[in-house]
Amino acid sequence: MTTQTAPKSCSYVGQVSAYDVNGSTQMYTSHKNLQADQINVMKNQALKLGANVIVVGVHQTTYMKRREGTLLVDTHNMSGNAYVCPANALNRITESNLSDMTDNQ
Numbered sequence: 001m002t003t004q005t006a007p008k009s010c011s012y013v014g015q016v017s018a019y020d021v022n023g024s025t026q027m028y029t030s031h032k033n034l035q036a037d038q039i040n041v042m043k044n045q046a047l048k049l050g051a052n053v054i055v056v057g058v059h060q061t062t063y064m065k066r067r068e069g070t071l072l073v074d075t076h077n078m079s080g081n082a083y084v085c086p087a088n089a090l091n092r093i094t095e096s097n098l099s100d101m102t103d104n105q
Contacts, residue, residue, distance in 0.1 A: 001039065001054045001080075002093050010085035016045040016054060017079035034061075034076040042078060051082035053093060 006012075018041035020034055046054050058079045085093070 001042070001056055003056050004093060006053060006055050006081070006083045007085060007089040007092055009089045010053060010083040013049045013051050013082050013084055015079065016042045016049070016051075016082050017058075017077075018042050018045075019077045020075070035078075038076055038078045042080065046082040049082050051084055052090070053083045053085045054080045055083065056080040 018038035020037065042054055042056075046052075056078060058077060060075075060077045062075045
């Protein structure tokens with residue numbers, strides 16, 4: 001998983017995405033756990049497409065304020081494009097730290 005542009009030698013095979021509303025499909029949990037779940041969902045979708053690289057385009061998290069004033073992750077959304085890349089192109093792709101990408105904090 002990366003935020004880099006896929007090398008030209010890679011072939012686009014489809015879009016992958018994951019979305020969750022905290023407390024809706026699981027117990028309330030941390031942002032870290034939601035993100036890990038979303039990454040796994042996207043990797044599984046990419047695997048079904050035969051992809052070996054995901055270029056993440058959207059990574060959004062929204063928060064809701066609790067009565068006592070603390071923030072709780074409300075929604076978490078990720079999407080990206082899946083590619084099949086030859087082995088020699090994989091060396092040029094750097095895995096991204098997705099926690100640095102969150103844009104709605």
